Amino acid sequence: MPEGRVVFLTGAPGVGKSTIGRALAECSERSFFLDLDAFRANVVRGLAQPSTCRVGPRVLAGEAAWIEGYRRLWVARLDALDLVVEDLKRMEATHGND
Amino acid sequence: METTNARQTNVERISDLELVVTRTINAPARLVFEAWTTAELFRRWWVPRSYGLNLVACELDVRVGGLYRLAFLHDGSAMEFFGTYLEVDPSSRLVWTNDEADGDPAVTTVTFEESDGKTRLTVRNLYPSKEALESDGSTGALPEVLDQLDELLASL
Numbered sequence: 585m586p587e588g589r590v591v592f593l594t595g596a597p598g599v600g601k602s603t604i605g606r607a608l609a610e611c612s613e614r615s616f617f618l619d620l621d622a623f624r625a626n627v628v629r630g631l632a633q634p635s636t637c638r639v640g641p642r643v644l645a646g647e648a649a650w651i652e653g654y655r656r657l658w659v660a661r662l663d664a665l666d667l668v669v670e671d672l673k674r675m676e677a678t679h680g681n682d
Numbered sequence: 683m684e685t686t687n688a689r690q691t692n693v694e695r696i697s698d699l700e701l702v703v704t705r706t707i708n709a710p711a712r713l714v715f716e717a718w719t720t721a722e723l724f725r726r727w728w729v730p731r732s733y734g735l736n737l738v739a740c741e742l743d744v745r746v747g748g749l750y751r752l753a754f755l756h757d758g759s760a761m762e763f764f765g766t767y768l769e770v771d772p773s774s775r776l777v778w779t780n781d782e783a784d785g786d787p788a789v790t791t792v793t794f795e796e797s798d799g800k801t802r803l804t805v806r807n808l809y810p811s812k813e814a815l816e817s818d819g820s821t822g823a824l825p826e827v828l829d830q831l832d833e834l835l836a837s838l
Contacts, residue, residue: 658693662691665727673709
């Protein structure tokens with residue numbers, strides 16, 4: 585029996601950890617994906633096969649996950665733009681319109 | 683005052699080659715335009731804090747034919763985004779090329795439409811091919827991160 589491996593994925597919210605984790609788990613029948621946030625209480629059932637599969641944009645494209653990543657980027661970006669524009673409005677209100 | 687509808691960001695893939703983002707900003711178009719065209723303002727919002735990217739350079743020469751350059755550090759490696767402004771129509775329209783990828787550039791068109799003191803923002807990204815759209819690093823699923831993951835997996 586091959587030695588088991590555990591792959592940890594960490595990163596900022598919305599970057600695709602869960603998507604990549606699920607894609608990895610599909611590489612082998614003996615692999616599984618454990619989302620520690622959602623399933624802290626889950627019992628580890630066995631060890632995963634060392635992976636020979638490649639994960640690339642195509643895997644993600646199949647799930648349209650990249651467009652979700654794109655959406656999250658723009659939501660975060662335009663939320664930040666909102667704050668900057670609110671600052672500009674405040675400054676104008678304080679200093680007058682020139 | 684915040685209403686979720688007003689702040690809603692819509693993202694749509696309208697064809698194999700084009701992604702469109704729309705959002706209404708509660709401010710006149712000239713202020714929104716200013717935030718897109720002034721480097722000190724632009725750098726405050728273009729890279730969301732949660733992405734952990736360190737923006738080390740932000741140069742915007744906003745005029746037709748002018749260049750822009752954004753440089754990031756991420757885990758010690760550098761990334762650059764750069765291109766040329768094709769159209770600059772104050773408070774109304776901004777078009778630039780994205781020259782960092784190989785091959786023909788993707789073109790970004792931003793329109794600012796003001797009504798009742800609010801600005802309807804539309805960002806169109808037009809890619810030279812379907813593959814270019816789907817492998818765009820700025821879409822959030824960074825290809826280089828996936829490449830690193832491939833290397834990691836190969837070494838296991």
